Amino acid sequence: MDNPPSSSSITFYDFLDKMRNPASLDLVRSIKSFIVSFSFYAANPDNDGEKVQDYFSKMEDAIVDHPLWASATNEEIDCAMEGLEKYVMTKLFSRTFAASPEDVKIDRKISEKICLLQTFLQPVHLDIPAVLRNEASWLLAEKELQKINAFKAPREKLHCIMSCCRVINNLLINASMSENQLLGGADVFLPVLIYVTIKASSSWPILLNYTQTSNSFNCTGGRQNLSLKQLIILQISSQLSPLLLT
Secondary structure, three states: OOOOOOOHHHHHHHHHHHHHHHHHHHHHHHHHHHHHHHHOOOOOHHHHHHHHHHHHHHHHHHHHHHHHOOOOOHHHHHHHHHHHHHHHHHHHHHHHHOOOHHHHHHHHOOOOOHHHHOOOOOHHHHHHOHOOOOHHHHHHHHHHHHHHHHOOOOHHHHHHHHHHHHHHHHHHHHHHHHOOOOOOHHHHHHHHHHHHHOOOHHHHHEEEEEEHHHHOOOOOOOOHHHHHHHHHHHHHHHHHHHOOOO
């Protein structure tokens, strides 16, 4: 049986369907014009982030005032902005993620450090409790994180990271139930997440790029919820970046 489409996919296809409506021609022209003009200039992470944020803010006002969303709820507006974000950031992926030679150099350096870490790193080095050293569950978490390579939109990459976190959280819950003791909190969760991130080697440069890019480009819609999720990513970065970038 085929898996049902995700809510993010439904949101995106709803957005595309709206954009096919002749009444949205002004919005379509604006989107295409922004993508072309943005791609014309050399990459500049600081300025680029501000440009994208300003454009999304402008487009949110335009969508709210547009006849196609005349009776839309706040949630529907957020869905439209999520669709817009995915479309624009997918088109600009090569221009915003690891776009500069310096980014490529850093990615290569990180990959080399990760390979070295993998040769000796063990759960005991991160003080992970023995009861949590379930390689099968960790492998599932690694696979969820590695899916990040298949997506271009920031929010979709975020979903991969959160899926990985959910697998780890389920591991903590199951271990707590079997041991009749509470195994949770950042002191337990974060070391497992760091270990899984290192083992999912090809995902770490992209994860770091996502953290840096999301700070600059700031995902639209559900901002409070996203900030909580990004906190997890920033925690990983703060723990590993000094080691990997030196």
